Amino acid sequence: MSFQNNDGASPCLALQGLKVSFGTQRVLDGLDWSLPAGRVVGLLGRNGAGKTTLIETLLGLRAPEGGTARLFGQPSQALPDDVRARIGYVPQRSDLFEWLTADQLLAYFRSFYPRWNTAKVDGLMSRWGIARDKPIRKLSGGEQQRLSIIRALAHEPELLVLDEPVASLDPAARRDFLGELVDQVIDRRTTIVFSTHILSDLERVAVDVAFLSGGRIALHAPLDELLESSVRLGGVPADIERFVREHRLQALSREAAGPVIARGRDAEAIPPATPTVSVDPATLEDLFLALTA
Ligand SMILES: Nc1ncnc2c1ncn2[C@@H]1O[C@H](COP(=O)(O)OP(=O)(O)OP(=O)(O)O)[C@@H](O)[C@H]1O
Numbered sequence: 001m002s003f004q005n006n007d008g009a010s011p012c013l014a015l016q017g018l019k020v021s022f023g024t025q026r027v028l029d030g031l032d033w034s035l036p037a038g039r040v041v042g043l044l045g046r047n048g049a050g051k052t053t054l055i056e057t058l059l060g061l062r063a064p065e066g067g068t069a070r071l072f073g074q075p076s077q078a079l080p081d082d083v084r085a086r087i088g089y090v091p092q093r094s095d096l097f098e099w100l101t102a103d104q105l106l107a108y109f110r111s112f113y114p115r116w117n118t119a120k121v122d123g124l125m126s127r128w129g130i131a132r133d134k135p136i137r138k139l140s141g142g143e144q145q146r147l148s149i150i151r152a153l154a155h156e157p158e159l160l161v162l163d164e165p166v167a168s169l170d171p172a173a174r175r176d177f178l179g180e181l182v183d184q185v186i187d188r189r190t191t192i193v194f195s196t197h198i199l200s201d202l203e204r205v206a207v208d209v210a211f212l213s214g215g216r217i218a219l220h221a222p223l224d225e226l227l228e229s230s231v232r233l234g235g236v237p238a239d240i241e242r243f244v245r246e247h248r249l250q251a252l253s254r255e256a257a258g259p260v261i262a263r264g265r266d267a268e269a270i271p272p273a274t275p276t277v278s279v280d281p282a283t284l285e286d287l288f289l290a291l292t293a
Pocket residue numbers: 022027045046047048049050051052053054
């Protein structure tokens with residue numbers, strides 16, 4: 001699958017050979033990744049896989065030891081102000097000034113941006129039920145998280161990066177938030193990268209998924225295509241191995257025991273079960289476990 005931009009412009013995010021270590025621990029290990037405009041990508045990986053490190057490095061908040069990170073064609077480490085204004089970021093830990101009220105906070109941020117969508121801010125503040133005149137420290141964790149998201153959406157960024165934005169949100173708020181992200185893409189072609197551990201949410205919206213494992217992006221594909229072309233195979237290892245070879249499937253997990261997750265070229269390339277090998281649809285959880293092992 002190709003992720004070239006349709007209009008031929010440079011990708012909004014381009015990472016090449018990115019390397020980041022903490023002491024002797026190599027977290028990003030020659031990571032390549034490129035994203036055209038207008039996609040929503042769920043960044044998946046196990047705890048400690050390096051999602052936050054990747055997000056901080058791509059935004060220029062952390063210097064890599066090797067490789068390059070570019071946003072809108074500019075080096076992330078030296079972004080001009082006009083490019084910075086095209087980016088929205090919701091960090092994992094709240095960056096809100098807790099002694100301000102929501103209204104004061106929004107007024108403060110508004111002063112930094114040439115563009116600010118007051119109607120969108122007001123609409124989301126009332127839809128998400130956030131008190132405007134309470135000190136932020138008195139808002140619940142989920143309300144603070146929603147306020148942080150509103151702040152990041154308000155200046156209509158072309159690239160929105162969110163580090164576990166739904167961690168404190170209840171299921172209804174998560175659904176609403178994801179709907180908002182999708183609207184954002186439909187209305188404005190915003191590119192959105194967000195890390196999450198809540199796989200069930202992703203299956204409800206048309207998103208891409210990118211799996212971070214071993215310091216690299218192991219796979220990046222539209223989720224619906226990935227699910228349609230992936231299966232869980234059951235049977236004894238020798239039969240499965242033969243089945244995978246004969247049907248030219250790509251085995252995504254190589255565990256000696258248990259189900260094997262495999263992928264065909266597309267949905268049509270998936271063969272039916274045989275007396276010795278069972279073929280069932282793979283879930284996103286199957287894919288996550290296989291690809292981030
Ligand atoms: N400032 C730091 N100093 C030392 N080690 C760090 C630092 N930041 C991150 N690490 C280590 O780097 C690895 C990747 O951390 P990171 O926070 O990027 O992972 P993550 O995928 O976002 O994890 P989680 O899903 O738990 O939020 C971890 O092993 C972590 O302990």
